[in-house]
Amino acid sequence: MDKQNSKYRWVVFGSVLLTYFLIVSQRTAPGLITDQLMTDFHITASMIGLLTSVQFFAYAGLQVPVGILSDRYGPNIFLVIGTFLTGIGTFLYSIAANEYVLLVARLIVGTGDATIWINLVLILSVWFKGNEFVKLLGMAGMTGSLGFLMATVPFSIWISNTGWRPPFSTTGIIICLCGILLYFVLIRNPKKFEQTETKSTIKKSIQHHEKTSDILKRVFTNRQAWATFLCHYGTVGTYVGFIGSWAVPYGMNVFEMSRSGASQFVMIGLLGAMIGAPLTSWLSSKLGMIRKPYVLVHIVVLLCWSSFILFQGKPPFFMLILLYFLIGYGNGASALTFAVVRKTFDVKEVGVVSGFANMGGFISAVLLPSAFGKVLDHFQGAEASIGYFYGFMIPAVFALMGLIGGLLIKENSREVAQEQKRKHLEQPRQA
Structure with missing residues (x-):
C-alpha cells in the first residue's frame, strides 16, 4: 500500500502533531515560575538566565547535525528518541532538589527538542503529497503556536492551583507516553508500507548523499545562508528568549500584575505569532x-524593542498590548526565512540550510536570557523598570x-521571472 x-x-499526522504541541509548550513554560525558582532554590537572575540558555544552546547546536543524521538514517527513530528525552527531562525538572539538577534537566529537554521540528518536516514529506504537505506544514506551525499558548494562562492557572512541580511531572509523563x-505509529506498524517501496526509490535515497564537509563548506560561505541566519536571529531569538524567561516577571515586577495577568500579555504575543505566519506569507505571495x-x-x-527603551522600560499600558502583539507577529512572519531557503538552495541543501537558519534564532534565544539576567542582577535594588530599561537594549x-x-537577502529574480512566465502561458489555457 502507498x-x-x-x-x-492521518494517524501519523495526528500523533506527530500531538507530540509537537506538548513539546513546544515546554520551551517557555519554565518562564512562568521564574520567581518561584529564585525563591525555592535561592538562585540569582543570572542562574535563571543560564537555565533557559542551556536548553536553547542544546537546541541550536544540534540543528545541523540532526538534519544531516535524519536525512541519512531516517527521521522516525530520531523523533521517538527526542520525544523520550524531552519527557524524561521535563519529569526530572519537576523533582529537582537543587539548581544543578534543574540545569541537567533543561539540557536534556533541549537535546530532545532539537530533534522535533526537522524530523516532523521530513516525516510529513514522506507521508503526504506535495500539495497536502504545504498546507499541513502550515497547520504544524499553528500547532506550535498553540503549544506556546498552552504555556501561558492554562499552565499558569494549573501552577497557581497545585504548585509548580505537579504540572511539570504530569506533562513529562504524558510526553513519554x-x-x-x-x-x-512510526516504527512498529508501518512495516507493510515499507515493503511496498521499490528498489529504485531506495537506490535514489542512497545516491543523493554528498560529502558532508562539501555541503557545510558551501553553506557556511554563502551570503544568502548567513542572511537567513541573521533574519531568524533577530525575530525568533528575541521573542522566544524573552517570552521563555523574563516576560512574566517583567509584567509582575514593573506593572505589578498577577502571574495570570502577566501570562495574558504573553498570550497576546502568541496571538500575533499565530497571525503573522499565514498573513505575511499570503502578502509575500x-x-x-x-x-x-x-x-x-x-x-x-x-x-x-526600541520603544521599550524610549519609554524607560515602562511604556504606557495600552501600548504594551500593541508591542507584544507586533513582536509576536514578527516571530510568526519568520516563516519567510524558510521561503527564502526553498527558493534559493538546491533541494539536497535545503535541510542543512534550514537547520543553519533555525540555529540562528535559537543562538539568539540562548544569549538573550542570560545577558538579560546579568543586567537585572547588576541593577538589583534599584527600581524594577531601570534594570529592564537597560535589559531591553539587548533585544x-x-x-x-x-x-x-x-x-542582505538576494531575491531570486530568475525563479520569480520563470514563475511569472509560467502563469502567463497558463492564462490562455484557462480562458
Missing part, C-alpha cells in the same frame, strides 16, 4: 516577492542584526 494514499497517514505512541515585506517586518520588530541590538540580515 503511504501517500493510505488513511494511516507520546514517545511510546510514536514508536508504534500576492506581491510576488519576499525581501521587501520581510525587511518591513524587521523594521517593525526593531521599532518595538534591540539583536533585532538590528535581523534587519541587516533582511537587507
Whole structure:
C-alpha cells in the first residue's frame, strides 16, 4: 500500500502533531515560575538566565547535525528518541532538589527538542503529497503556536492551583507516553508500507548523499545562508528568549500584575505569532516577492524593542498590548526565512540550510536570557523598570542584526521571472 494514499497517514499526522504541541509548550513554560525558582532554590537572575540558555544552546547546536543524521538514517527513530528525552527531562525538572539538577534537566529537554521540528518536516514529506504537505506544514506551525499558548494562562492557572512541580511531572509523563505512541505509529506498524517501496526509490535515497564537509563548506560561505541566519536571529531569538524567561516577571515586577495577568500579555504575543505566519506569507505571495515585506517586518520588530527603551522600560499600558502583539507577529512572519531557503538552495541543501537558519534564532534565544539576567542582577535594588530599561537594549541590538540580515537577502529574480512566465502561458489555457 502507498503511504501517500493510505488513511494511516492521518494517524501519523495526528500523533506527530500531538507530540509537537506538548513539546513546544515546554520551551517557555519554565518562564512562568521564574520567581518561584529564585525563591525555592535561592538562585540569582543570572542562574535563571543560564537555565533557559542551556536548553536553547542544546537546541541550536544540534540543528545541523540532526538534519544531516535524519536525512541519512531516517527521521522516525530520531523523533521517538527526542520525544523520550524531552519527557524524561521535563519529569526530572519537576523533582529537582537543587539548581544543578534543574540545569541537567533543561539540557536534556533541549537535546530532545532539537530533534522535533526537522524530523516532523521530513516525516510529513514522506507521508503526504506535495500539495497536502504545504498546507499541513502550515497547520504544524499553528500547532506550535498553540503549544506556546498552552504555556501561558492554562499552565499558569494549573501552577497557581497545585504548585509548580505537579504540572511539570504530569506533562513529562504524558510526553513519554507520546514517545511510546510514536514508536508504534512510526516504527512498529508501518512495516507493510515499507515493503511496498521499490528498489529504485531506495537506490535514489542512497545516491543523493554528498560529502558532508562539501555541503557545510558551501553553506557556511554563502551570503544568502548567513542572511537567513541573521533574519531568524533577530525575530525568533528575541521573542522566544524573552517570552521563555523574563516576560512574566517583567509584567509582575514593573506593572505589578498577577502571574495570570502577566501570562495574558504573553498570550497576546502568541496571538500575533499565530497571525503573522499565514498573513505575511499570503502578502509575500500576492506581491510576488519576499525581501521587501520581510525587511518591513524587521523594521517593525526593531521599532518595538526600541520603544521599550524610549519609554524607560515602562511604556504606557495600552501600548504594551500593541508591542507584544507586533513582536509576536514578527516571530510568526519568520516563516519567510524558510521561503527564502526553498527558493534559493538546491533541494539536497535545503535541510542543512534550514537547520543553519533555525540555529540562528535559537543562538539568539540562548544569549538573550542570560545577558538579560546579568543586567537585572547588576541593577538589583534599584527600581524594577531601570534594570529592564537597560535589559531591553539587548533585544534591540539583536533585532538590528535581523534587519541587516533582511537587507542582505538576494531575491531570486530568475525563479520569480520563470514563475511569472509560467502563469502567463497558463492564462490562455484557462480562458
